[in-house]
Amino acid sequence: MASSLTKDAAAQVTPASGGKTFFGHPRGLATLFMTEMWERFSFYGMRALLVLYLVAPAAKGGLGFAAATAAAIYSVYNATVYLLAMPGGWIADRLWGPRKTVAVAGTIIMIGHFLLAVPVEISFFVGLVFIAIGSGLLKANISTMVGHLYPDRNDPRRDGGFTIFYMGINLGAFAAPLVIGTIGQNVNWHLGFALAGVGMALGLAQYLLGTRHLAPVSNEVPAPMRSEERTALLRKAGLWALAAVVFYVVVLATGSFTINWVLWPLSLAGIALPAWYFVRIHRDRDLTSDERSKMTGYVWFFIAAAVFWMIYDQSGSTLTVFAQDHTAGRLWGVGFPSSWFQSLNPLYIMALAPVVAALWVKLRSKNPSTTVKFAYGLLGIGISFGVMMMAQAAASGGAKVTPLWLALVYLIQTVAELCLSPVGLSVSTKLAPAKYAGQIMGLWFLAVTAGDCVAAITQLVLGNAFLSQASFAVQGAIAALAGVAFVLWRKKVIRLMGDVH
Missing domain, CATH: 1.20.1250.20 (MFS general substrate transporter like domains)
Known part of the structure; x- marks a missing residue:
């Protein structure tokens, strides 16, 4: 991103x-x-x-x-x-x-x-x-x-x-x-x-x-911060740091330390933290019933965004491994290293962002809702992994596939990003309770954290099977079904959003 x-x-x-x-x-x-x-x-x-x-x-x-x-x-x-x-x-x-x-x-x-x-x-x-x-x-x-x-x-x-x-x-x-x-x-x-x-x-x-x-x-x-606040903060931070040090010293002393002792706790924390934050906000008695309703609606957008980033952010991991191991490093007589694929997304963004922005203006009379735009993003990111499933099939038996497969995947993902990401920023500011106006923006970006942590857990559980056709198919289907769910239940979500459209 x-x-x-x-x-x-x-x-x-x-x-x-x-x-x-x-x-x-x-x-x-x-x-x-x-x-x-x-x-x-x-x-x-x-x-x-x-x-x-x-x-x-x-x-x-x-x-x-x-x-x-x-x-x-x-x-x-x-x-x-x-x-x-x-x-x-x-x-x-x-x-x-x-x-x-x-x-x-x-x-x-x-x-x-x-x-x-x-x-x-x-x-x-x-x-x-x-x-x-x-x-x-x-x-x-x-x-x-x-x-x-x-x-x-x-x-x-x-x-x-x-x-x-x-x-x-x-x-x-x-x-x-x-x-x-x-x-x-x-x-x-x-x-x-x-x-x-x-x-x-x-x-x-x-x-x-x-x-x-x-x-x-x-x-x-x-x-x-007042001096007493700073003292209390340093005390709490010191205790948490000490607990972490003691824990990892014990793990190291027993000779059982592997990188998984870092990956698993961080992955679980990245999912638990936003969940805790939503519960904390929803239980706040200072919020009005309208604000609670909007936050309930916002949960839908957050989960959808987490599903989106779970797939999208694999451009630097899953797609990079596929580029290195299964994609030809030459196109139309020009050779290049596999890392060059990472330049496609920003190139597409610079070329397409004005086009997508103009498209929304042109469609203003038809007024595509925020939920519909999210659905487009989810369907797009799901389709991109459907294309990856076909690319993986083409690479079976050790064959090197044309770079145009990944070029197409990155193009689809960029269009999907332009449908979902800017809209997510906007809806975060609109649905945020006044008391949490600044914090909700930070919470929106925790959707990236949650999505990436789900991807990490998936990769750890599946092992090298995360590069299989089945893996691409299942993840793509989950995103596409989430997009369909947004369309089917959009009226319920819109009711929860109150006066926000």
């Missing part, structure tokens, strides 16, 4: 300083555009190599994991990035402010990428932890600072500013596999990871040099 979290800003007082503009927008947009472009360059470049490096045998410089384990590691890693976005936003709101939080995040991400470049296994996994933490801190706040540049929410430039920012995301995501993927696969894995670190270093330098162009409010802490 070549995108970033968007957390709307609270009311602001002063825009960024005037002077030169960036395509008619505040100059600070150029700083945030370049920062996010380089951050996405580093993130998607590393992501293009991650599973390939994990499954590569030691003789070829990799870690030699089974394909299913490597895919589960990727799924849990991706889930953790989105899981940490919620505390990332909280840290900016209560401790550091968005500007400082992003600077710290960029530094942590850069260190993480350079740790991946060290040819030592423990350094690699520590680096992944650093990148996950840094990405969580950054995702929740850099989009907020774009909003800070437009203190008037009705500023006609505001939507255009986010569109330009979104293009930076996809430019970085598009270029990364072509550059970092080529170096990592054809020259040296760790040199590729180091190049991702250089990309983040460039983004961090751009950010630090350009912070003077950002809105002053970005440097403020919206709701600073």
Whole structure:
């Protein structure tokens, strides 16, 4: 998903300083555009190599994991990035402010990428932890600072500013596999990871040099913690950290530790946390009956989104393994490494996003509801795995299939994403109770976490059978049936949504 979290800003007082503009927008947009472009360059470049490096045998410089384990590691890693976005936003709101939080995040991400470049296994996994933490801190706040540049929410430039920012995301995501993927696969894995670190270093330098162009409010802490709150928080965090350390020391001491001792707890936590959060909100006595009804309706959208991301985010795991093992690396006489397939989604997004947006405007008179748009997304993502089932059948017996199979799959998935993802952001803001307006946006992105964790559990349980025709067929059927269910029960969901359409 070549995108970033968007957390709307609270009311602001002063825009960024005037002077030169960036395509008619505040100059600070150029700083945030370049920062996010380089951050996405580093993130998607590393992501293009991650599973390939994990499954590569030691003789070829990799870690030699089974394909299913490597895919589960990727799924849990991706889930953790989105899981940490919620505390990332909280840290900016209560401790550091968005500007400082992003600077710290960029530094942590850069260190993480350079740790991946060290040819030592423990350094690699520590680096992944650093990148996950840094990405969580950054995702929740850099989009907020774009909003800070437009203190008037009705500023006609505001939507255009986010569109330009979104293009930076996809430019970085598009270029990364072509550059970092080529170096990592054809020259040296760790040199590729180091190049991702250089990309983040460039983004961090751009950010630090350009912070003077950002809105002053970005440097403020919206709701600073009192000293007693901070003390209590540190005490609780210390106790949880101590419990985790003791647990894993015991596991290590008994000689029973494997990577599954990390993957399973994180996968289960990624599913349990949003479930707990929904129960907590629904039991809040401050909510009106109308707000509770809307949250009940929102559960439908959340579960549908989790099913969607369960399949969609396998582009960096399942589809990457298929590209490496079962897809020809040559098309129309041109050879290329398998990591290049990761550039298709951002390329399709840049080409198709304006088309889909214009289509919704054209269909406005027919007024396709939010539930119908979700159904389109679910049906599309289900169909994409139906195509993968046929591609896997074509690859039986060790045959290498044409790259056009994966090109078609990525095209279908991108169209499905454009039907569901922007609509999900919008419906989250509309259905959120006033008390939880900001937190519901974070909860929406926990759907990514939940979906990725379900994928990780599936990969761990099925083993290498997760690449079978049956696996693709079952997952695709689940998504398609979820889409059909949305259509059949749309009237019930619409009633729960009240005055939201």
